[in-house]
Amino acid sequence: MVKSMTTAWAPGRVNLIGDHTDYSGGLVCPMAIELGTTVELSPGGTTVELTSDLEPGPAIVALGGAPGRAEGWAAYVAGVVGVLAPAQGGKGRVSTTLPVGAGLSSSAALEVALALALGADPDDPVRVAEACQRAEQIATGVPCGIMDQLVSMAGVEGHAVVIDCTTLVREPIPVPDGVEVLVAHSGEARALRGSAYAERRAQVEAAAAALGRPLADVAPPEVEQLDDAVLRKRARHVVRENARVRAFAAALSGRDAATAGALMNESHASLRDDFEVSTPALDALVAGLQAAPGVWGARLTGAGFGGCAVALCDTGRRPPLDGPAWVVRPSAGARVTRS
Ligand code: GLA
Numbered sequence: 001m002v003k004s005m006t007t008a009w010a011p012g013r014v015n016l017i018g019d020h021t022d023y024s025g026g027l028v029c030p031m032a033i034e035l036g037t038t039v040e041l042s043p044g045g046t047t048v049e050l051t052s053d054l055e056p057g058p059a060i061v062a063l064g065g066a067p068g069r070a071e072g073w074a075a076y077v078a079g080v081v082g083v084l085a086p087a088q089g090g091k092g093r094v095s096t097t098l099p100v101g102a103g104l105s106s107s108a109a110l111e112v113a114l115a116l117a118l119g120a121d122p123d124d125p126v127r128v129a130e131a132c133q134r135a136e137q138i139a140t141g142v143p144c145g146i147m148d149q150l151v152s153m154a155g156v157e158g159h160a161v162v163i164d165c166t167t168l169v170r171e172p173i174p175v176p177d178g179v180e181v182l183v184a185h186s187g188e189a190r191a192l193r194g195s196a197y198a199e200r201r202a203q204v205e206a207a208a209a210a211l212g213r214p215l216a217d218v219a220p221p222e223v224e225q226l227d228d229a230v231l232r233k234r235a236r237h238v239v240r241e242n243a244r245v246r247a248f249a250a251a252l253s254g255r256d257a258a259t260a261g262a263l264m265n266e267s268h269a270s271l272r273d274d275f276e277v278s279t280p281a282l283d284a285l286v287a288g289l290q291a292a293p294g295v296w297g298a299r300l301t302g303a304g305f306g307g308c309a310v311a312l313c314d315t316g317r318r319p320p321l322d323g324p325a326w327v328v329r330p331s332a333g334a335r336v337t338r339s
Protein backbone atom coordinates (compact mmCIF):
# COMPACT_ATOMS: atom_id res chain seq x y z
CA MET A 1 0.00 0.00 0.00
CA VAL A 2 1.27 3.48 -0.91
CA LYS A 3 1.35 5.74 2.12
CA SER A 4 -0.43 9.04 1.56
CA MET A 5 1.01 12.40 2.58
CA THR A 6 -0.76 15.71 3.10
CA THR A 7 1.23 18.93 2.79
CA ALA A 8 -0.36 22.17 3.97
CA TRP A 9 1.17 25.63 3.92
CA ALA A 10 -0.20 28.77 5.59
CA PRO A 11 1.22 32.31 5.53
CA GLY A 12 1.89 34.71 8.37
CA ARG A 13 0.55 38.24 8.10
CA VAL A 14 1.27 41.87 8.76
CA ASN A 15 -1.55 44.30 9.48
CA LEU A 16 -1.16 47.52 7.46
CA ILE A 17 -3.90 49.38 9.38
CA GLY A 18 -6.93 48.61 11.57
CA ASP A 19 -5.74 47.29 14.91
CA HIS A 20 -7.96 46.37 17.85
CA THR A 21 -10.97 46.73 15.56
CA ASP A 22 -11.62 43.08 14.60
CA TYR A 23 -13.22 41.91 17.85
CA SER A 24 -15.85 44.66 17.72
CA GLY A 25 -16.88 43.84 14.16
CA GLY A 26 -14.84 46.67 12.60
CA LEU A 27 -12.50 46.93 9.62
CA VAL A 28 -8.93 45.64 9.27
CA CYS A 29 -6.44 45.72 6.37
CA PRO A 30 -3.90 42.92 6.81
CA MET A 31 -1.74 41.32 4.15
CA ALA A 32 -0.77 37.64 4.04
CA ILE A 33 3.00 37.40 3.48
CA GLU A 34 5.29 35.01 1.64
CA LEU A 35 6.78 33.72 4.90
CA GLY A 36 4.77 30.83 6.32
CA THR A 37 4.50 27.45 8.00
CA THR A 38 4.34 24.00 6.41
CA VAL A 39 2.80 20.90 7.99
CA GLU A 40 3.58 17.56 6.32
CA LEU A 41 1.34 14.85 7.70
CA SER A 42 0.97 11.17 7.03
CA PRO A 43 -2.68 10.66 8.10
CA GLY A 44 -3.89 7.83 10.33
CA GLY A 45 -4.16 6.67 13.92
CA THR A 46 -5.72 8.20 17.02
CA THR A 47 -3.02 10.73 17.91
CA VAL A 48 -1.48 13.74 16.19
CA GLU A 49 2.31 13.50 16.54
CA LEU A 50 4.40 16.33 15.17
CA THR A 51 8.03 17.31 15.33
CA SER A 52 9.18 20.85 14.61
CA ASP A 53 12.38 22.19 13.10
CA LEU A 54 12.37 24.87 15.79
CA GLU A 55 11.30 23.00 18.90
CA PRO A 56 13.28 20.50 20.94
CA GLY A 57 10.41 18.15 21.79
CA PRO A 58 7.52 16.71 19.76
CA ALA A 59 3.86 17.66 20.19
CA ILE A 60 1.76 14.58 20.87
CA VAL A 61 -1.99 15.05 21.22
CA ALA A 62 -4.58 12.30 21.55
CA LEU A 63 -7.83 12.71 19.61
CA GLY A 64 -10.82 13.22 21.89
CA GLY A 65 -8.75 14.74 24.69
CA ALA A 66 -9.64 18.02 26.43
CA PRO A 67 -8.20 20.93 24.41
CA GLY A 68 -5.85 23.36 26.06
CA ARG A 69 -4.06 21.01 28.44
CA ALA A 70 -0.75 20.97 26.58
CA GLU A 71 2.30 23.16 27.25
CA GLY A 72 4.43 25.21 24.84
CA TRP A 73 3.89 24.80 21.12
CA ALA A 74 1.86 21.62 21.72
CA ALA A 75 -0.89 23.88 23.12
CA TYR A 76 -1.60 25.17 19.58
CA VAL A 77 -1.67 21.62 18.24
CA ALA A 78 -4.00 20.58 21.08
CA GLY A 79 -6.21 23.60 20.41
CA VAL A 80 -6.65 22.76 16.72
CA VAL A 81 -7.15 19.05 17.37
CA GLY A 82 -9.66 19.79 20.15
CA VAL A 83 -11.72 22.24 18.06
CA LEU A 84 -11.63 20.30 14.77
CA ALA A 85 -12.09 16.84 16.32
CA PRO A 86 -10.77 15.14 13.14
CA ALA A 87 -11.79 11.55 12.38
CA GLN A 88 -8.17 10.44 12.30
CA GLY A 89 -4.79 11.73 13.49
CA GLY A 90 -1.43 11.57 11.78
CA LYS A 91 2.33 11.77 12.12
CA GLY A 92 4.43 14.46 10.61
CA ARG A 93 6.61 17.51 10.79
CA VAL A 94 6.33 21.27 11.00
CA SER A 95 8.74 23.74 9.41
CA THR A 96 8.53 27.48 9.05
CA THR A 97 10.14 30.43 7.33
CA LEU A 98 8.45 32.83 9.79
CA PRO A 99 10.31 34.37 12.70
CA VAL A 100 8.44 32.96 15.72
CA GLY A 101 7.04 35.40 18.28
CA ALA A 102 7.92 38.44 16.15
CA GLY A 103 4.34 39.58 15.61
CA LEU A 104 3.91 38.05 12.14
CA SER A 105 1.25 35.58 13.36
CA SER A 106 3.37 32.44 13.38
CA SER A 107 0.78 30.84 15.67
CA ALA A 108 -2.09 31.54 13.25
CA ALA A 109 0.01 30.08 10.40
CA LEU A 110 0.63 26.91 12.42
CA GLU A 111 -3.06 26.56 13.33
CA VAL A 112 -4.28 27.08 9.77
CA ALA A 113 -1.68 24.76 8.19
CA LEU A 114 -2.46 22.06 10.75
CA ALA A 115 -6.23 22.43 10.33
CA LEU A 116 -5.88 21.96 6.55
CA ALA A 117 -3.50 19.02 7.01
CA LEU A 118 -6.11 17.41 9.29
CA GLY A 119 -8.80 17.73 6.61
CA ALA A 120 -10.46 21.13 7.17
CA ASP A 121 -12.11 22.39 3.96
CA PRO A 122 -9.74 24.78 2.10
CA ASP A 123 -12.74 26.16 0.17
CA ASP A 124 -14.43 27.39 3.36
CA PRO A 125 -11.96 30.02 4.63
CA VAL A 126 -14.34 31.54 7.19
CA ARG A 127 -15.12 28.21 8.82
CA VAL A 128 -11.44 27.22 8.99
CA ALA A 129 -10.49 30.65 10.35
CA GLU A 130 -13.21 30.52 13.03
CA ALA A 131 -12.01 27.09 14.16
CA CYS A 132 -8.40 28.30 14.30
CA GLN A 133 -9.38 31.51 16.15
CA ARG A 134 -11.07 29.31 18.76
CA ALA A 135 -7.94 27.11 18.90
CA GLU A 136 -5.75 30.20 19.48
CA GLN A 137 -8.08 31.42 22.25
CA ILE A 138 -7.91 28.02 23.96
CA ALA A 139 -4.14 27.71 23.54
CA THR A 140 -3.24 31.19 24.79
CA GLY A 141 -6.19 32.30 26.90
CA VAL A 142 -6.20 35.54 24.86
CA PRO A 143 -9.70 36.46 23.53
CA CYS A 144 -8.30 37.31 20.07
CA GLY A 145 -10.33 38.35 17.03
CA ILE A 146 -10.42 36.60 13.64
CA MET A 147 -8.07 38.80 11.58
CA ASP A 148 -4.88 36.71 11.70
CA GLN A 149 -6.46 33.35 10.94
CA LEU A 150 -8.81 34.72 8.26
CA VAL A 151 -6.15 36.54 6.27
CA SER A 152 -3.89 33.47 6.50
CA MET A 153 -6.70 31.52 4.79
CA ALA A 154 -7.92 34.24 2.45
CA GLY A 155 -4.80 36.20 1.43
CA VAL A 156 -4.58 37.34 -2.20
CA GLU A 157 -1.29 37.48 -4.11
CA GLY A 158 -0.14 41.07 -4.67
CA HIS A 159 -2.89 42.45 -2.43
CA ALA A 160 -3.72 43.50 1.10
CA VAL A 161 -7.24 42.49 2.14
CA VAL A 162 -9.82 44.70 3.82
CA ILE A 163 -11.96 42.48 6.04
CA ASP A 164 -15.30 43.64 7.44
CA CYS A 165 -15.26 41.72 10.72
CA THR A 166 -19.07 41.89 11.07
CA THR A 167 -19.89 40.24 7.74
CA LEU A 168 -16.44 38.64 7.15
CA VAL A 169 -16.67 39.91 3.55
CA ARG A 170 -13.20 40.52 2.07
CA GLU A 171 -12.05 43.10 -0.46
CA PRO A 172 -8.56 42.69 -1.99
CA ILE A 173 -6.65 45.97 -2.35
CA PRO A 174 -3.68 45.94 -4.77
CA VAL A 175 -0.34 46.94 -3.25
CA PRO A 176 0.96 49.36 -5.89
CA ASP A 177 4.27 48.93 -7.70
CA GLY A 178 6.98 51.12 -6.30
CA VAL A 179 6.12 50.67 -2.62
CA GLU A 180 7.13 47.90 -0.30
CA VAL A 181 6.15 46.85 3.18
CA LEU A 182 8.81 46.74 5.87
CA VAL A 183 8.34 45.06 9.26
CA ALA A 184 10.78 46.01 12.02
CA HIS A 185 11.01 44.48 15.49
CA SER A 186 11.09 46.76 18.54
CA GLY A 187 13.24 44.31 20.48
CA GLU A 188 10.56 44.03 23.16
CA ALA A 189 8.70 40.80 23.80
CA ARG A 190 4.97 41.19 24.29
CA ALA A 191 5.02 40.27 27.98
CA LEU A 192 1.76 41.81 29.16
CA ARG A 193 -0.12 40.94 26.04
CA GLY A 194 -2.53 38.35 27.48
CA SER A 195 -4.10 40.26 30.33
CA ALA A 196 -3.83 43.72 28.74
CA TYR A 197 -5.43 42.49 25.49
CA ALA A 198 -8.36 41.01 27.42
CA GLU A 199 -8.72 44.25 29.37
CA ARG A 200 -8.83 46.33 26.17
CA ARG A 201 -11.41 44.00 24.64
CA ALA A 202 -13.58 44.27 27.77
CA GLN A 203 -13.33 48.09 27.63
CA VAL A 204 -14.38 48.12 23.96
CA GLU A 205 -17.36 45.91 24.83
CA ALA A 206 -18.27 48.15 27.78
CA ALA A 207 -18.16 51.23 25.51
CA ALA A 208 -20.46 49.55 22.98
CA ALA A 209 -22.86 48.55 25.76
CA ALA A 210 -22.91 52.13 27.10
CA LEU A 211 -23.63 53.49 23.60
CA GLY A 212 -26.28 50.84 23.00
CA ARG A 213 -24.85 49.46 19.73
CA PRO A 214 -21.75 47.96 18.10
CA LEU A 215 -18.85 50.41 17.71
CA ALA A 216 -18.76 49.49 14.00
CA ASP A 217 -22.08 51.39 13.67
CA VAL A 218 -21.04 54.43 15.73
CA ALA A 219 -19.93 57.77 14.19
CA PRO A 220 -16.94 59.65 15.68
CA PRO A 221 -18.92 62.53 17.33
CA GLU A 222 -21.18 60.08 19.24
CA VAL A 223 -18.20 58.62 21.08
CA GLU A 224 -17.65 61.93 22.84
CA GLN A 225 -20.97 61.40 24.70
CA LEU A 226 -19.44 58.60 26.77
CA ASP A 227 -19.05 59.73 30.41
CA ASP A 228 -16.20 57.40 31.30
CA ALA A 229 -12.89 58.96 30.15
CA VAL A 230 -11.13 55.61 29.57
CA LEU A 231 -14.01 54.08 27.61
CA ARG A 232 -14.26 57.30 25.60
CA LYS A 233 -10.59 57.05 24.54
CA ARG A 234 -10.84 53.35 23.69
CA ALA A 235 -14.00 53.88 21.62
CA ARG A 236 -12.52 56.97 19.93
CA HIS A 237 -9.62 54.85 18.70
CA VAL A 238 -11.84 52.07 17.39
CA VAL A 239 -14.36 54.30 15.62
CA ARG A 240 -11.74 56.51 13.98
CA GLU A 241 -9.55 53.52 13.11
CA ASN A 242 -12.48 52.00 11.19
CA ALA A 243 -12.74 55.23 9.19
CA ARG A 244 -8.97 55.22 8.61
CA VAL A 245 -9.11 51.68 7.17
CA ARG A 246 -11.67 52.82 4.60
CA ALA A 247 -9.61 55.89 3.69
CA PHE A 248 -6.38 53.84 3.56
CA ALA A 249 -7.94 51.29 1.19
CA ALA A 250 -9.09 54.08 -1.10
CA ALA A 251 -5.65 55.71 -1.01
CA LEU A 252 -3.79 52.48 -1.74
CA SER A 253 -6.16 51.60 -4.58
CA GLY A 254 -5.49 55.07 -6.00
CA ARG A 255 -1.70 54.56 -5.66
CA ASP A 256 -1.59 57.48 -3.26
CA ALA A 257 1.19 56.32 -0.92
CA ALA A 258 1.46 59.75 0.74
CA THR A 259 -2.15 59.67 1.98
CA ALA A 260 -1.91 55.98 2.92
CA GLY A 261 1.26 56.69 4.90
CA ALA A 262 -0.24 59.69 6.69
CA LEU A 263 -3.16 57.49 7.80
CA MET A 264 -0.70 54.92 9.17
CA ASN A 265 0.98 57.69 11.17
CA GLU A 266 -2.41 58.79 12.57
CA SER A 267 -3.21 55.20 13.44
CA HIS A 268 -0.02 54.93 15.48
CA ALA A 269 -0.80 58.12 17.42
CA SER A 270 -4.27 56.78 18.18
CA LEU A 271 -2.97 53.39 19.35
CA ARG A 272 -0.43 55.23 21.50
CA ASP A 273 -2.60 57.97 23.01
CA ASP A 274 -6.19 56.68 22.99
CA PHE A 275 -5.85 52.90 22.97
CA GLU A 276 -2.61 52.92 24.98
CA VAL A 277 -1.04 49.76 23.59
CA SER A 278 2.30 51.20 22.46
CA THR A 279 5.57 51.14 24.41
CA PRO A 280 8.50 53.58 24.52
CA ALA A 281 10.57 51.25 22.33
CA LEU A 282 7.79 50.99 19.73
CA ASP A 283 7.24 54.76 19.79
CA ALA A 284 10.96 55.37 19.22
CA LEU A 285 11.11 52.80 16.39
CA VAL A 286 8.02 54.27 14.71
CA ALA A 287 9.28 57.85 15.07
CA GLY A 288 12.60 56.86 13.48
CA LEU A 289 10.84 55.15 10.59
CA GLN A 290 8.45 58.06 10.05
CA ALA A 291 11.39 60.47 9.83
CA ALA A 292 13.42 58.33 7.40
CA PRO A 293 13.67 59.37 3.71
CA GLY A 294 11.63 57.10 1.46
CA VAL A 295 9.16 56.10 4.22
CA TRP A 296 5.53 57.17 3.60
CA GLY A 297 4.23 56.16 7.01
CA ALA A 298 4.74 53.80 9.94
CA ARG A 299 2.83 52.42 12.91
CA LEU A 300 2.88 49.64 15.44
CA THR A 301 1.20 46.53 14.05
CA GLY A 302 -0.85 43.80 15.70
CA ALA A 303 -1.75 43.77 19.36
CA GLY A 304 1.03 46.13 20.52
CA PHE A 305 2.57 45.95 24.03
CA GLY A 306 5.90 45.39 22.25
CA GLY A 307 6.41 43.44 19.03
CA CYS A 308 6.71 45.01 15.58
CA ALA A 309 6.18 48.18 13.58
CA VAL A 310 5.16 48.25 9.91
CA ALA A 311 6.24 50.90 7.40
CA LEU A 312 5.26 51.72 3.83
CA CYS A 313 8.46 52.53 1.93
CA ASP A 314 9.58 53.39 -1.57
CA THR A 315 10.94 50.20 -3.12
CA GLY A 316 14.65 49.86 -2.46
CA ARG A 317 14.82 52.74 0.03
CA ARG A 318 14.91 50.66 3.18
CA PRO A 319 15.85 52.82 6.19
CA PRO A 320 18.82 51.71 8.31
CA LEU A 321 17.66 49.83 11.44
CA ASP A 322 19.38 48.40 14.49
CA GLY A 323 17.08 45.42 15.09
CA PRO A 324 15.68 42.59 12.95
CA ALA A 325 13.57 43.69 9.98
CA TRP A 326 11.89 42.03 7.01
CA VAL A 327 10.64 43.33 3.66
CA VAL A 328 7.45 41.31 3.24
CA ARG A 329 5.55 40.66 0.02
CA PRO A 330 1.79 40.12 -0.30
CA SER A 331 0.93 36.46 -0.73
CA ALA A 332 -1.99 34.20 -1.53
CA GLY A 333 -3.61 32.36 1.37
CA ALA A 334 -3.12 28.84 2.68
CA ARG A 335 -3.06 25.79 0.38
CA VAL A 336 -3.05 22.03 0.76
CA THR A 337 -1.99 19.15 -1.47
CA ARG A 338 -2.51 15.42 -0.99
CA SER A 339 -0.29 12.80 -2.60
C1 GLA B 1 -3.83 40.15 17.64
C2 GLA B 1 -5.14 39.37 17.53
C3 GLA B 1 -6.01 39.92 16.40
C4 GLA B 1 -6.19 41.43 16.52
C5 GLA B 1 -4.84 42.12 16.76
C6 GLA B 1 -5.00 43.58 17.03
O1 GLA B 1 -3.05 39.95 16.50
O2 GLA B 1 -4.88 38.00 17.29
O3 GLA B 1 -7.27 39.27 16.40
O4 GLA B 1 -7.12 41.77 17.51
O5 GLA B 1 -4.11 41.53 17.82
O6 GLA B 1 -5.52 44.23 15.92
